Amino acid sequence: xxxxxxxxxxxxxxxxxxxxxxxxxxxxxxxxVEAGIGVVEKYGKPLPEHVLxxxxxxRVAFKGPLTTIVGKxxxxxxxxxxxxxxxxxxxxxxxxxxxxxxxxxxxxxxVVRENTEDLYSGLEHKIAPGVAQSLKxxxxxxxxxxxxFAFEYAGKHRRKKxxxxxxxxxxxxxxxxxxxxxxxxxxxxxxxxxQEVIVDNLCMQLVMKPQQYDVLVLTNLxxxxxxxxxxxxxxxxxxxxxxxxxxxxxxxxxxxxSAPDIAGKGIANPLAxxxxxxxxxxxxxxxxxxxxxxxxxxxxxxxxKVLTPDLGGKASTMEMAEAIVAAMQ
Ligand code: NAI
Numbered sequence: 095x096x097x098x099x100x101x102x103x104x105x106x107x108x109x110x111x112x113x114x115x116x117x118x119x120x121x122x123x124x125x126x127v128e129a130g131i132g133v134v135e136k137y138g139k140p141l142p143e144h145v146l147x148x149x150x151x152x153r154v155a156f157k158g159p160l161t162t163i164v165g166k167x168x169x170x171x172x173x174x175x176x177x178x179x180x181x182x183x184x185x186x187x188x189x190x191x192x193x194x195x196x197x198x199x200x201x202x203x204x205v206v207r208e209n210t211e212d213l214y215s216g217l218e219h220k221i222a223p224g225v226a227q228s229l230k231x232x233x234x235x236x237x238x239x240x241x242x243f244a245f246e247y248a249g250k251h252r253r254k255k256x257x258x259x260x261x262x263x264x265x266x267x268x269x270x271x272x273x274x275x276x277x278x279x280x281x282x283x284x285x286x287x288x289q290e291v292i293v294d295n296l297c298m299q300l301v302m303k304p305q306q307y308d309v310l311v312l313t314n315l316x317x318x319x320x321x322x323x324x325x326x327x328x329x330x331x332x333x334x335x336x337x338x339x340x341x342x343x344x345x346x347x348x349x350x351x352s353a354p355d356i357a358g359k360g361i362a363n364p365l366a367x368x369x370x371x372x373x374x375x376x377x378x379x380x381x382x383x384x385x386x387x388x389x390x391x392x393x394x395x396x397x398x399k400v401l402t403p404d405l406g407g408k409a410s411t412m413e414m415a416e417a418i419v420a421a422m423q
Contacts, residue, residue: 095374096148096155097124101132102352103362103411104158110364110415111156115371117419118386122378125152129171130160141171146178149343156374157347158367161354169216175345176209181338182236183243184209184317185373186349188324188334191365192396194405196329197301204309205324206247207317208240209338214314232268232313237275243339244311245283255287255308256280259296259316272313297323325349332363332404335370337377346374360410363402365391368418390421 099108112124127145134140140160149155162170175181184207190199217229244256258276262269273290280288291299293316299306300320304327312320325334331350338345348366356362368391375384394400400417401407409417 095122095124095378096145096152097126098129098145098155098157098160099126100158100160100347100352101130102159102161102354102357104160104352106357106360106411107348107362107364107367108156108158110411111367111371113412113415114364114368114387114390114418115375115383118375118383118390118422120375120380120383122380124156131163131168134168140168141174141178146175149175149179149345153343154374154378155343155345156371157345159348159350159352161352172347173214173216176338179338179340179343179345180210181340181343181345182208182210182239183337183339184321185247185337185339186321186324186334187373188321188328190328191333192392193398194329194333194395196327198304198327201304201324201328203304203307203324203327204247204251204253205317205321206240206244206309206311207321208236208312208314210314211236212314230265230268230315232271234271234275237272237313238279241276241279241311244309245279245286248286248309249283253286253308255289256283257289257291257296257307257310259291259293259310259312259320261293261316263292269313276311293320296320300324300327321349330363330404332366332402333369334366335373336366337370337373339377344374344377346370346377360412361403362411363404364411364415365395368415386422387418390418393421394418 099105129145160171186205188203211231213230215231221227260269260273262273325331334349336349372384394417400409
């Protein structure tokens with residue numbers, strides 16, 4: 095398993111997550127590599143070739159967050175990884191954890207975000223002084239496979255409804271193509287209910303009555319924004335796992351970023367990455383180990399004694415990991 099600890103809070107939460115996964119008895123040999131702005135001097139770029147080769151060889155990677163400088167510098171390593179390895183599906187299950195106070199107590203949503211195109215294609219330029227242009231790329235191929243992924247996931251996990259999210263009232267051609275494709279794919283899954291919603295309405299509905307949704311399927315930018323919104327519904331970014339899945343490889347990482355405001359303080363919440371570890375263990379078929387980690391996490395959050403500051407506690411990142419390990423006994 096390729097391990098990319100990341101930067102900012104990445105190494106802190108990765109260490110904690112690896113400790114928990116190993117303690118649960120996972121049959122994993124870690125193959126650690128570095129990427130990000132910290133390796134540019136050494137390798138000339140933030141995503142060195144050997145890192146990509148290792149992920150391709152191992153086929154599964156576990157990754158901490160990596161910083162992307164705003165407005166200048168190298169393109170995002172996260173976006174690069176997803177595009178180069180064709181990790182087209184970004185899966186983010188959002189559920190309440192026992193004992194964690196949040197706005198709602200009965201959230202069980204899955205956000206499926208397209209990961210390879212849309213406004214993340216990186217096709218941006220200045221076309222005249224004071225005028226910049228970003229190209230939003232939507233293709234039938236990418237739309238079709240992400241909607242298919244959402245329906246297949248729904249079928250496998252006994253979900254009842256898939257909602258396609260769009261803004262085709264304004265972007266009639268690009269979002270129109272996504273929507274038309276989604277409708278076509280939905281017809282192949284008559285047992286799963288299909289619904290459409292405009293993205294701005296979705297945001298309002300989510301903060302008022304999120305229980306009405308089940309699986310959401312979105313293009314890249316809407317998916318990025320809406321998944322953070324959904325994380326807020328259950329208590330914040332420290333609690334939501336993620337997976338980037340392609341036909342050949344998969345990279346498991348938390349929804350959150352490198353959190354420079356708290357990096358190095360040892361107070362980052364490791365749960366999001368630990369929960370991503372559960373998704374990873376399930377992906378590689380180590381179901382019992384995944385279950386052991388899940389139960390231990392639930393015991394610790396339900397007791398509410400050892401929690402990081404974002405959850406109202408005083409524990410450090412490692413203390414929380416140690417409490418989860420202890421809860422496995
Ligand atoms: P962020 O997710 O790093 O932080 C947003 C807020 O949530 C901050 O107040 C932070 O302290 C808090 N937070 C995040 N994770 C937390 C955790 N585990 N425990 C407790 N609090 C946590 O988002 P931001 O500030 O927009 O991005 C920072 C950097 O991370 C940027 O360079 C961005 O490009 C990068 N990023 C990387 C991602 C990845 O590697 N997949 C995903 C999102 C952002």
